[in-house]
Amino acid sequence: MYGEMMQYYGLVKDFxxxxxxxxxxxxxxxxxLEIAVLSGGIIALTGIVGVGKTTIIRHFQDSLKKKNQVIVAKSLATDKPRVNINTLYTALFADLPTAKEFKVPTQAEIRERKLQELIRxxxxPIAFFIDGAHDLHWRTLIGLKQLIETIEDAKGTLTIIMVGHPKLGNDLNxxxxxxxxxxxxxxxLDSWGQQKxxxxxxxxxxxxxxxxPIHDIVAPDAINLLAERLITPLQICHYLTLALIKGATTGTKPVNxxxxxxxxxxxxxxxxxxxxxxxxxxMALCEHLNARKSEIRAYFNGQLPAARVDEFNKEIHKLGIL
Structure with a gap:
């Protein structure tokens, strides 16, 4: 049905x-961010799921590369809970200009000294990006601070840009x-407000x-309803696609x-x-609320004892969500 929907509404690519x-x-x-990157240190860029963090960071990285004022490096490891400082050192070395035969030393002391030589x-300045940083272990975060200090000792400038959900900001606070x-x-990165x-x-x-004409695809009041009920670009693209598929199935044009x-x-x-x-x-709630998975499920299903619900609500309220 997807292909029929694209043809029915005259679409030429996915949202x-x-x-x-x-x-x-x-x-x-x-x-x-650009000003902050040039001064070094740790940056945390947060936003809810689907708000566009990855897109804006890719755009930012491309902009930095074009201006050629800093070296852009990034961690590609996806299993962030298992990422440690050794993983991040490897990622950093991989994106720094080195000789072809260069190998990352396995011994920490030698590795740090080689890094300082390279920095000199x-x-x-170096901008080091870590996406999904909300899942990093606290020991890894401390290791990042020490990594910055190692480079500063070599008279270099390293900015670590950690990108993640608002949980990252709460944890750092x-x-x-x-x-x-x-x-x-x-x-x-806050919600889009009137831009939706x-x-x-x-x-x-x-x-x-x-x-x-876009209003031949989706009626103005239908667009207004999507903007009113949805929060992020991810949601908008998802539900807009579902609406168009249903509209094509029922022969409705524009979508109402x-x-x-x-x-x-x-x-x-x-x-x-x-x-x-x-x-x-x-998993994050279990850790934050010091609760079992069964308690979290009961909480969402309205089956948790009132006293425990109050405890959960108080802690979640501190996160700025309730």
Missing amino acids: DKTDYFETEAFKGVLGS KINK RPAMEEIGARAKLFS QRYIEWVLEQCSKPKT VEIIEAVLSPDLNTLEPKLARQGYNT
Whole structure:
């Protein structure tokens, strides 16, 4: 049905294959990030699931490479809970200019000294990006602080840009993480507000055949409803696709409010998905609330004793979610 939907509405590419959509808020964050990168240290860039963190960071990395003021490095390891400082040293060495026969030393003392030698030769600031940083172990975070100090001792400048869910910012603000959090600059990608409607229209323009009136695809009141009920670009692209598939199935053009209502999940903004967007899945909640998985499930299902519910609510309220 997907192909039929694309043909029926005159679409030429998927919604998630569009170019970078820049809002004024994102532009401001990028400007501040660029200034912060040149001064070194730890940066935490946070945003809820689907707000566009990966897209904006890719755009930012491309911009830094074009200006050629800093060396851009990044960690590609995906299993972040298992990533340790040794993994990140390997990633950093992999993106620094080295001789072809260079091998990363396995002994920590030699590795650090080789890194300092390399930093002196490069004589250029380094921006090191770590996506999914909300899942890094606290020992790894402390190791990153020490990595920065190692490079500073060689008169170099390293900025570590940790990208993650709002959980990352909350963790860094905990008193127990003061060693890292007090040194970090925190930036947040907030929800899009009034830009959501324009984003939907822009996506339709980008993905449809030239000169196709977007309101022939989705009616204005249906666009308004999507903007009102949804939060992130990820959600918008997902539910817009579902609506168009249903519209093509029923032969409805343009997609109307009734179709949007039919495809939107009734549980879209209940507590569990809200917490998940902030980076608090079941495992994270077990750790944060000092609870068992069965208690978390009972909490979401309304089956937890009242006293325990109050305890959970108080702790979640501190996260700024309730």
